[in-house]
Amino acid sequence: MASPMLEFNEKEYLAVCGSSKFAKEMVSVGPFSSYQHAIDAARDIWFNKVDVNGWLEAFAAHPQIGNRSASHNNSTSAQWSKGEQSTALATATDATLEELYEWNARYMQKFGFVFLICASGRSSSEILAELKRRYVNRPIVEFENAAKEQMKITELRFQKLLDSKSAPDSSTELQQ
Amino acid sequence: MASPMLEFNEKEYLAVCGSSKFAKEMVSVGPFSSYQHAIDAARDIWFNKVDVNGWLEAFAAHPQIGNRSASHNNSTSAQWSKGEQSTALATATDATLEELYEWNARYMQKFGFVFLICASGRSSSEILAELKRRYVNRPIVEFENAAKEQMKITELRFQKLLDSKSAPDSSTELQQ
Numbered sequence: 001m002a003s004p005m006l007e008f009n010e011k012e013y014l015a016v017c018g019s020s021k022f023a024k025e026m027v028s029v030g031p032f033s034s035y036q037h038a039i040d041a042a043r044d045i046w047f048n049k050v051d052v053n054g055w056l057e058a059f060a061a062h063p064q065i066g067n068r069s070a071s072h073n074n075s076t077s078a079q080w081s082k083g084e085q086s087t088a089l090a091t092a093t094d095a096t097l098e099e100l101y102e103w104n105a106r107y108m109q110k111f112g113f114v115f116l117i118c119a120s121g122r123s124s125s126e127i128l129a130e131l132k133r134r135y136v137n138r139p140i141v142e143f144e145n146a147a148k149e150q151m152k153i154t155e156l157r158f159q160k161l162l163d164s165k166s167a168p169d170s171s172t173e174l175q176q
Numbered sequence: 177m178a179s180p181m182l183e184f185n186e187k188e189y190l191a192v193c194g195s196s197k198f199a200k201e202m203v204s205v206g207p208f209s210s211y212q213h214a215i216d217a218a219r220d221i222w223f224n225k226v227d228v229n230g231w232l233e234a235f236a237a238h239p240q241i242g243n244r245s246a247s248h249n250n251s252t253s254a255q256w257s258k259g260e261q262s263t264a265l266a267t268a269t270d271a272t273l274e275e276l277y278e279w280n281a282r283y284m285q286k287f288g289f290v291f292l293i294c295a296s297g298r299s300s301s302e303i304l305a306e307l308k309r310r311y312v313n314r315p316i317v318e319f320e321n322a323a324k325e326q327m328k329i330t331e332l333r334f335q336k337l338l339d340s341k342s343a344p345d346s347s348t349e350l351q352q
Contacts, residue, residue, distance in 0.1 A: 051288035051315045052228065112227035139227045140323070144316055 006038055007031035008161060015076035016157040017150065018061025019054040022046060035162060039155055046151055055147050059113040064104045065127055080157055084119045092124035100124060103131050110135065111142050118152035182214055183207035184337060191252035192333040193326065194237025195230040198222060211338060215331055222327055231323050235289040240280045241303055256333055260295045268300035276300060279307045286311065287318050294328035 007030050013023035025045045032038035050058075063081050065088065092100070107115040115131050122130075134142060183206050189199035201221045208214035226234075239257050241264065268276070283291040291307050298306075310318060 047316075048314055051286065052232070052319050053288040055315075056228070110227065112229040138224055139231075140223075140316075140320055143228050143319075147316070 005031040005033060006035070006162065006165075008165075012076075012161060014061075015080065016161060017042070017046065017058050017154045018077065019046075019050050019058040021050050021054045022058065025049055035158065038158060042154055042158065043151060046147070046154065052143075055143070055150070056113060058150055059116055059146055062114050062116060064108075064114055065100060065117065065119060065131075080160060084153070084156070087121050088119050088124040088127055096124045096128060100128050100131070103128065103135070107131060107135055111139055111146075113143075113146065116146040116149045116153075118149050118156065120156055181207040181209060182211070182338065182341075184341075188252075188337060190237075191256070192337060193218070193222065193234050193330045194253065195222075195226050195234040197226050197230045198234065201225055211334065214334060218330055218334065219327060222323070222330065228319075231319070231326070232289060234326055235292055235322055238290050238292060240284075240290055241276060241293065241295060241307075256336060260329070260332070263297050264295050264300040264303055272300045272304060276304050276307070279304065279311070283307060283311055287315055287322075289319075289322065292322040292325045292329075294325050294332065296332055 008026070010023045010027050013026045014020065017023070022042075022045055026038075026042065029041050029045070030038070032041065061077060063078065065085060104115050115134075117127055117130060119127060134145060137145065184202070186199045186203050189202045190196070193199070198218075198221055202214075202218065205217050205221070206214070208217065237253060239254065241261060280291050291310075293303055293306060295303060310321060313321065
């Protein structure tokens, strides 16, 4: 029997990574025979096909780490961000959140895009230390760091997308 | 006697490099004691302070290589571009110009910004070969290549700015 094929629409790919070029290219090269096949395609598209404007577009789809007001947004992407930051928010004191907020603003001021980190399972103090460490980088170095973090987030979100598709109430076509 | 000080206004710096952050920072760290002093400051600002949006802003201020219609623009920057491309235009056949035009469009389509090269003294066929060689690069690699070419253009234009200031009819303060 052939492997079940993985196929998503543009809107679903956009929730995984907010570059419209990324979403369009994923639709055009899919469907995929496995999670790994989809991830390999996503890596190739993200690093080799999406241009720097597309990277900025994807970065702009993320809320600031620790920004509680962003959780009012009900899109899939916003809900996933909330989940990804749940460890950070659970471990944060008001003082840490305040400092995170300040450093995020400084980061945005220097680099022109939001501080991006694959936050899953990381405490707020770990994130803050990483933000301060990366803040001294040259803009082009940090631009590429952010793109690598985006790819990690993309991989985690693909897994979530897959899990949601293979839940008992969804199409059998996608069940593993 | 103290060295003559080099000081330019924001508009002059913008003609040298079309990033508004670059121009503002140069005004704030100037005046400069020598050409080398100004270039050192320009390098630091361009590579360490101007963010990726500022790089894109500066790239967008350049006409496409070989685009004759751009020469109708009378700004200082446009006139300098015309001079920088004079060897290329003088050596170009219609067929080379046509091919250059096509490859520029492909480059813009892939990378989202104009193909940037320090064209001074280069023939159109050299430029075309370089465009084709660079076209296969990853977007982030080409983004940094373009920034390095911009810096070479900036250095040449600074020299022109200096020459124009030290011409016999200008202020004695700037004469070398």
